[in-house]
Amino acid sequence: MTDKTYPKTERTKLHLLPKRGSYDKAVVHAIIDEALIAHVGFCAADGRPVVLPTAIARIGETLIVHGSVISRMMKTLAGGVPLCLTVTHVDGLVLAKSAFHHSMNYRSVTVFGEARVIEDPAAKEAALRALTDHIAPGRWEHLRPVTAKEVKATTALEIDLVEAVAKVRSGPPVDDAEDLDWPVFAGVVPLRLARDEPVPA
Amino acid sequence: MTDKTYPKTERTKLHLLPKRGSYDKAVVHAIIDEALIAHVGFCAADGRPVVLPTAIARIGETLIVHGSVISRMMKTLAGGVPLCLTVTHVDGLVLAKSAFHHSMNYRSVTVFGEARVIEDPAAKEAALRALTDHIAPGRWEHLRPVTAKEVKATTALEIDLVEAVAKVRSGPPVDDAEDLDWPVFAGVVPLRLARDEPVPA
Incomplete structure (x- = not known):
């Protein structure tokens, strides 16, 4: 961990494909800033998990989420329970010669932590502004x-x-050498979130 | 609950905006079938939540996910722990005259349940086939x-x-009547996941 990276913890360490991981703050921030929503998960009072989509924004080293004061999720998260928040961009379908080597190109960020209610009026307005200006x-x-x-x-x-x-x-795709001549297309189908012409209300 | 709908349970009942909810199997299936990934959440051994993206497919009334046998998530889910799986399509940015009425157009499905390991060789091959043919x-x-x-x-x-x-x-957007003349654009920016020309390997 440096001032430019997040610490590698037991939970954020990648066991399976460590080369895919990055703790670089600039990389993490860029992926978050491109995301319209995150999926936030928490363990409910009954001990069972709940995962719901929610709009996000970032102010420096802080993520912002919001909702109605009567939302069950907001009430639960406001209590400071442990949460996990993931944003994912799917960038492409990776089509290989064998099913086993199929994959997706993606960029994701997973954050572990807990939420605090923003009480200060100026900070709360700044948070709401960040959410609006984010989109x-x-x-x-x-x-x-x-x-x-x-x-x-x-x-x-x-x-x-x-x-x-x-x-x-x-x-x-990363195919096995002996499959390279198998007669099927192999490559990547690029994916992107397209914004079409605005439709006036 | 009928043969065409899922039951409305304490966890799947929408308290805040019930008119946005649907328990219609055809609606749920269509949203899942268009999704490349889901975000799956579970409570880890330490009681804290984990949310990770994963590829999905559907065979009838069953969702399929897969991964390496040495993946921590696969090992945890294979143990039959409670899970929550959500897929979300963001269809548009809803820009209103006031920040308060900004929103997003979206379609999401949230599933509560638990996973079983597919042991039967023919069923396992059908599951892997469904994942490949899904994309x-x-x-x-x-x-x-x-x-x-x-x-x-x-x-x-x-x-x-x-x-x-x-x-x-x-x-x-659903604006307040007294805001309709406020001099700012209001409407929807449509969003869609675009597939570009395949790039051969």
């Missing part, structure tokens, strides 16, 4: 200003980035 | 056939679809 940069300042009632109806949570790991696979 | 329909029969060693090195798991719920938001 449409610079948009916040053009919007009808938030009201006290709206802010009160929203829970904003922050999660410190202290235990995080990126996983990245890229490039072509 | 490239009809591809399996053209590939170099799987070897016994490859099958042995892979854990295939099945998860019964018995407790599942779809959540769907679609359509334009």
Whole structure:
């Protein structure tokens, strides 16, 4: 761990394909910043896991999530339970000569930690602004200003980035040498999230 | 619950926006079948949650996931621990006149259950075939056939679809009437996962 990397912990250490892992803060941040949503998981009161999608934004070394004050997930996370939050971009289908070597190109980040409620009014407004500007940069300042009632109806949570790991696979399939002449296409089908023309309301 | 719907349980009941929920098997299946990956969550031995992305396929009322026999996640899930698996498609950015009414259009499915190891050789091969054909329909029969060693090195798991719920938001932003003349664009930015031209290996 340095000021540019996250520590490699028992939970963030990759046992299977360590070369796919990165603890570089710049790599982790870039993957988070491109993500529209994360899947956040926690163990509910009954001890069973729950995984739900939620919008995210990042302010420095802090992740922001939000929701209605009456949301069950928000109430649970606000209690400071351990959580795990993962964002994933699927960048391509990796088609090999054999089923065994099929794969996907992807970039993911997994964060372990817990959430804190953002109580300070200025910090809470900054968090809500970050969420809005995350999906449409610079948009916040053009919007009808938030009201006290709206802010009160929203829970904003922050999660410190202290235990995080990126996983990245890229490039072509890795086939067995003896399969290279097998008569089927092998390569990558690139995937990307396309934004189409906005549809006015 | 009918033969065409999943039961509404305490965990799959939507408290906040029930109109977004669907227990219709056809709706749930369609969302799963379009998904390349799911985020699967479980509570680890230390009681803390873990959420990881994994490829999925569906055979009837069963979800299939797979991985290396030495993967920690596969070993944990193979033990039959409670799991939660969510797939999400983000279909659009919903830009409103106020930050409060911003949203995303999405389709998600959340499944609660547990996994079983597929031991039967024919069922295991069918599961691996389903995973391959899920990303490239009809591809399996053209590939170099799987070897016994490859099958042995892979854990295939099945998860019964018995407790599942779809959540769907679609359509334009829902703004407050008094904001409709606020001078900022409001509408939807459609998003879709685009497949570009295959790149041969």
